[in-house]
Amino acid sequence: MLMSLTKKIFTLSFTILLFSCSNVKSTYDYDKSVDFAGIKTYQWDTQPSAAFSHANPLVAKRIVKAIEENLKIKGLVAADAGDIKISYQVNFEKKLSSSNVSGAVGMSVGRYNRGNISVSSGNSIRETTEGTLMIDLVSVAGNSLIWRSTTTKPVSGRDASPQESEKRIGQLIHGVFENFPPKKQQ
Numbered sequence: 001m002l003m004s005l006t007k008k009i010f011t012l013s014f015t016i017l018l019f020s021c022s023n024v025k026s027t028y029d030y031d032k033s034v035d036f037a038g039i040k041t042y043q044w045d046t047q048p049s050a051a052f053s054h055a056n057p058l059v060a061k062r063i064v065k066a067i068e069e070n071l072k073i074k075g076l077v078a079a080d081a082g083d084i085k086i087s088y089q090v091n092f093e094k095k096l097s098s099s100n101v102s103g104a105v106g107m108s109v110g111r112y113n114r115g116n117i118s119v120s121s122g123n124s125i126r127e128t129t130e131g132t133l134m135i136d137l138v139s140v141a142g143n144s145l146i147w148r149s150t151t152t153k154p155v156s157g158r159d160a161s162p163q164e165s166e167k168r169i170g171q172l173i174h175g176v177f178e179n180f181p182p183k184k185q186q
Contacts, residue, residue: 036181043082066173
């Protein structure tokens with residue numbers, strides 16, 4: 001019975017830790033005066049993302065592919081002279097975080113089948129890297145920003161396989177485009 005309780009506590013603790021690490025913050029903003037229903041074509045503006053593309057060409061290709069797949073789902077078509085220009089930027093920032101509770105769980109079983117479960121506490125400081133992906137849609141006619149999405153997420157999985165990396169990027173960008181085109185305000 002003690003082992004069953006310990007197993008449940010460990011599983012619950014691990015699940016909470018896992019979900020607290022998958023924190024994704026995503027926001028978007030747009031120009032309310034734009035008729036997004038009239039946007040049918042797009043072209044790429046590679047200048048804003050050039051530095052990242054040169055440093056990380058394989059990841060850059062995955063980002064472009066995921067953006068293009070989502071735009072296709074939304075009914076947009078690539079063109080030499082599109083209605084909008086698309087660009088993206090990726091930035092990384094190191095962050096320090098501290099906690100008053102460290103995540104250690106201990107268990108011991110003594111004589112007469114008596115057990116002890118303990119949780120240790122103390123200050124814990126850790127460094128994480130957050131990645132920010134910003135996707136911009138700019139009106140070609142007015143040369144003005146009409147939609148921007150900013151997504152920030154802790155970076156992990158740098159040793160992921162190409163398939164896993166493509167899957168993660170695809171899921172992230174699919175989430176970004178869930179709110180595009182924006183719903184018309186009434």
